[in-house]
C-alpha cells in the first residue's frame with residue numbers, strides 16, 4: 001500500500017473537466033455522509049438546501065452563515081478526495097461585493113473549502129468579478145434560484161417562454177464573463193441548458209437541466225430516499241434509506257417493549273475472580 005496522501009481535487013481540476021467525462025457532484029452536510037460519498041464524487045456541495053433537508057425549514061431563506069460554516073467544517077472532516085464548495089446563504093452577499101467578500105472569505109478560512117457558490121445572474125456579475133479578482137473561486141447558480149422563491153412565488157422552472165430563455169442565457173453568460181469557474185443550471189428546460197453548455201467555456205453543472213451539461217448535482221438525501229418531503233421531477237431515488245431507517249426503528253421499539261433488547265450479548269458482566 002502506498003503512503004502517498006490522497007490529493008484533493010482542486011478548482012482547476014474541476015474546470016479542466018469541461019467537455020470531458022461529466023463532473024459528479026452531490027450535496028453533503030455531515031461528516032459520515034461526506035465519508036460515504038467522497039471517493040465516488042468530484043465535487044461536494046455544502047448546499048443551503050440543508051435548511052430544508054436537515055433543519056425542516058420550508059425554504060432556504062433562514063439559513064445562516066454560521067450554519068454553513070458548521071456543516072462546511074463537518075464535510076471537510078469527512079472528505080479527502082472531493083473538491084468542496086459551500087453555498088453563501090441568503091442575505092449574506094446580496095447587499096454589496098464587500099459584504100460578499102467578507103462572508104466568502106470567512107467561509108473559506110473557517111471551513112478550508114475550496115470555493116463558494118452564490119445564486120444570481122446579471123445582477124450578481126459585479127460581485128462575482130469582485131470575489132474572483134480577490135482569489136475567491138465562485139460557482140454561479142442560475143435558472144431556478146431557491147433563494148428567490150418569494151419573488152418567483154414558488155420554485156419555478158426557467159426558460160419556459162422566450163423571455164425566460166433569453167434571461168437564463170444572459171444570466172449564465174454574465175456569471176461566466178465575471179470569472180466564475182462553473183455555473184449550476186437548476187430547473188432549466190433541456191434544450192436551453194444544452195445550448196448554454198455549448199456556449200460557455202466554463203463547466204455547467206445541471207440539476208433538472210440536461211444530460212449535455214458538463215456535470216450533474218443532486219441533493220444527497222433525495223437520492224438516498226431519506227428526505228420525505230416534496231420530490232421534484234428531476235430527482236431520481238437510488239435507494240430507499242428512509243424506509244430502512246423506519247424498519248430499524250420499528251424493530252428496535254418492538255424489541256425494547258418485549259425486552260428482547262438488550263440480550264446478554266449487549267450487556268456487561270462483572271469480572272470473574
Ligand code: KIV
Pocket residue numbers: 027045046047048049050087141184186207217218219
Ligand atoms: O443548496 C443546494 O443544495 C443547491 C443545489 C440544489 C444545487 O444549491
